Amino acid sequence: MAEASTKLRGVNLGSWLVLEKWMVPSLFEGLAATDETTWCAELGEQAGERLRAHWQRWITRDDFAWLAGRGLNAVRIPLGHWIFGADYPYHRSYGAARYPFVEGGIQVLDQAMAWAQEFGLHVVLDLHAAPGCQNGFDNGGIKDVCEWHTSPEYLEHSLNVLERLAERYAGHPALHAIEVLNEPRWDVPTDYLKAYNLQAYARIRKHCPAQSVAVVFHDGFRDFREYLGFMQAPQYRNVLFDIHRYQCFERSDIDLDIYGHLHKAAGAWKGEADAIINELGLPTLCGEWSLGLDLKVVSLWAEGPFNHAMEHMDEFQKNVAYRGYAAAQLATFEKYQGWFFWNYKTETTPAWCFRECVERGWLPSVFA
Secondary structure (H helix, E strand, C coil), X not given: XXXXXXXXXXXXXXXXXXXXXXXXXXXXXXXXXXXXXXXXXXXXXXXXXXXXXXXXXXXXXXXXXXXXXXXXXXXXXXXXXXXXXXXXXXXXXXXXXXCCCCXXXXXXXXXXXXXXXXXXXXXXXXXXXXXXXXCCCHHHCXXXXXXXXXXXXXXXXXXXXXXXXHHHHCCCXXXXXXXXXXXXXXXXXXXXXXXXXXXXXXXXXXXXXXXXXXXXXXXXXXXXXXXXXXXXXXXXXXXXXXXXXXXXXXHHHHCCCHHHHHHHHHHHHHHHHHHHHHHCCCCEEEEECCCCCCHXXXXXXXCCCCCCCCCCCCHHHHHHHHHHHHHHHHHHHCCCCEEEECCCXXXXXXXXXXXXXXXXXXXXXXXX
């Protein structure tokens, strides 16, 4: 049962139902693929066995138990528009394959919902990759393509997936919220996004009443003030606003020393939180954040220089810096309705791996 007042403290279960190469490079070894779409298209018939093995291995019941044991109460689960199988529009990146994506993800999601219920975790289902790709990022399904907003067919399929999720999990004790679209890019028109959010709300509300399930929309990389007066009560109920906050993608952030990063997290971001809380009229989540400051380990596209605040520190100084950066962010994000660390695990870098951050002492050992 989703109450708007529930404080969410959780992690993202990324690179599970939507692959990201930088997080699971072992799956991409020897391939030209840069994202799940091109991975499936390139592997063809071999994709099924390899991806199903990854689904079973990457996240297990033990992971849900570990999270609950640390006092966390929520998971955000990114999923692709292909979650229900071969009913999605064609895109040229599929090549000769009409339906390249591996089937069976919905059964994995069913299992995740059952584990969440068993351990008392709230689930946010997140449409992370939309047809045509909404942002041009690998996490949107097709790197360097941003065409989701150019086709009524893409829009309708997105809405249909959301409605099917709402119908399938309506009444499920673990379902806390459905996020209608992850990170639509800054150049997708705001009016188009707003219209989509309203339609998505209506589709979800057909099956999931406001007292039991929240509807989440992302800021689309634009100032929260562009949404002042949008989706307000009493017409719209249990709506959550999602922001993502990182300090490793823009040159002005990359060039900061550790004191600059701490100041931004506990200063500018705290001021932003106060403004959102006072002005927006919607409970807000920080749906993604991390301890990552080194762009080189996360990006398939960025050009250097890859300087970062930690590069000349010894191990003790790095540990101090990571603890400080974690604490500064948590102190700010605790002002919101909740937060979700990106990501629960990676194959590569501890600063983006929640479990390793906890085990190294950079993050608290208990979150309750």
